[in-house]
Amino acid sequence: MNKINKTRYAILGMLFGDPRTGYDIKKTLAETTAHFWQETDASIYPMLKKLVAEGKIKPTSAFRGKQTRTLYSITPSGKKEFAQWMAADVESGTHRHELLLKTFFGASTNKATIIKHLESRKKKLKEIQKKFAYIDLIVMPEIPKDNSHKIYQKMTLRNGVIRIEAELKWIDESLTLLKNKGIK
Amino acid sequence: MNKINKTRYAILGMLFGDPRTGYDIKKTLAETTAHFWQETDASIYPMLKKLVAEGKIKPTSAFRGKQTRTLYSITPSGKKEFAQWMAADVESGTHRHELLLKTFFGASTNKATIIKHLESRKKKLKEIQKKFAYIDLIVMPEIPKDNSHKIYQKMTLRNGVIRIEAELKWIDESLTLLKNKGIK
DNA sequence: ACGGACATGTAAGCAGTTACATGATTGC
DNA sequence: GCAATCATGTAACTGCTTACATGTCCGT
Numbered sequence: 001m002n003k004i005n006k007t008r009y010a011i012l013g014m015l016f017g018d019p020r021t022g023y024d025i026k027k028t029l030a031e032t033t034a035h036f037w038q039e040t041d042a043s044i045y046p047m048l049k050k051l052v053a054e055g056k057i058k059p060t061s062a063f064r065g066k067q068t069r070t071l072y073s074i075t076p077s078g079k080k081e082f083a084q085w086m087a088a089d090v091e092s093g094t095h096r097h098e099l100l101l102k103t104f105f106g107a108s109t110n111k112a113t114i115i116k117h118l119e120s121r122k123k124k125l126k127e128i129q130k131k132f133a134y135i136d137l138i139v140m141p142e143i144p145k146d147n148s149h150k151i152y153q154k155m156t157l158r159n160g161v162i163r164i165e166a167e168l169k170w171i172d173e174s175l176t177l178l179k180n181k182g183i184k
Numbered sequence: 185m186n187k188i189n190k191t192r193y194a195i196l197g198m199l200f201g202d203p204r205t206g207y208d209i210k211k212t213l214a215e216t217t218a219h220f221w222q223e224t225d226a227s228i229y230p231m232l233k234k235l236v237a238e239g240k241i242k243p244t245s246a247f248r249g250k251q252t253r254t255l256y257s258i259t260p261s262g263k264k265e266f267a268q269w270m271a272a273d274v275e276s277g278t279h280r281h282e283l284l285l286k287t288f289f290g291a292s293t294n295k296a297t298i299i300k301h302l303e304s305r306k307k308k309l310k311e312i313q314k315k316f317a318y319i320d321l322i323v324m325p326e327i328p329k330d331n332s333h334k335i336y337q338k339m340t341l342r343n344g345v346i347r348i349e350a351e352l353k354w355i356d357e358s359l360t361l362l363k364n365k366g367i368k
Numbered sequence: 369a370c371g372g373a374c375a376t377g378t379a380a381g382c383a384g385t386t387a388c389a390t391g392a393t394t395g396c
Numbered sequence: 397g398c399a400a401t402c403a404t405g406t407a408a409c410t411g412c413t414t415a416c417a418t419g420t421c422c423g424t
Contacts, residue, residue, distance in 0.1 A: 003383075003413060013292060036288075038278045040386085042384075046405085093282060101220065103340055103343075107332040120273065148291040152288055155290070163347070174342070177335070227413085
């Protein structure tokens, strides 16, 4: 089984609705999928070129303000490939969680180090949680039944909220355990 | 900031206590850290060579059954590097969650597809949950205060248990929402 | 005898990152 | 005038994976 570049699907998915510039894609991804999917400049621009060469997307020059920008739109061939990927089984992929690896090796250091890492992560999570809570409760408080993209977007946001809750729960449980005097 | 290979730390961590063969490392990692850290043969064996060349670990021939195996043990230099990594701040790293990306683009397909992916994931999670529950409740039921490695190992296991709970919660919430007749 | 675990590697290649580059426009 | 944002890329490198290879030991 060949491992294939998934950046292409992130791009095709972003272009499925409306044409956008590379910059638009990058920015929208950063604003909406950052907690579960990231792309860098260096992955987006070359992939755009590649997708054009493959006939999956089509560049069009258009005015944006005073300058001419390259807007990309998806072709029927691109739509087809995207649809196939959407229907295909989700590949599992590897994931590496450095905090957990350090925790796992906790006995090889002093427990203060692990506590430090856990508390640092807790602080960071609390910040993200605040941001998410704001979007969840203020920006997208109710489920807009008429806008299906918003439904799905909110769904992925809820995933972030729930995952953070869970990680905080684990951190608190772990901190309680570690701060127990009996444990060295 | 240079991105560095973390496989080295997984190996150094595994060797911190006792000497092991490459195979031991691979197997132990697969049995204990699989849910948050994976290594393949092709990452372990070359890294062992590299670490030997760097003087971080030392190979020793030893008998294991009838055959001579190469046991690796960590050197003071290796211990030092490992300790530095343990103390250093956890790097965030990227993570990509394909199921969430497909969910995010759900409006570009029919909702049956997303439901299929969610239910497939649910089934898989239920299986892992069963395995984890068994280890959590039967194999490692109580926290052994005298064995600090076990404490940390159980901690990472608990992380798996909690994360799965959370993901199942999200899936159920999402399925309920999608199966609501009002949504297309 | 045979299957499963033990045991150890190499080669090829794509993916994806960091660092490096550059320049215009808009709002304060 | 300056900073932030918009906008678009390349080069070099590393990481990591898949596929390929090979052989032994042990229990049944």
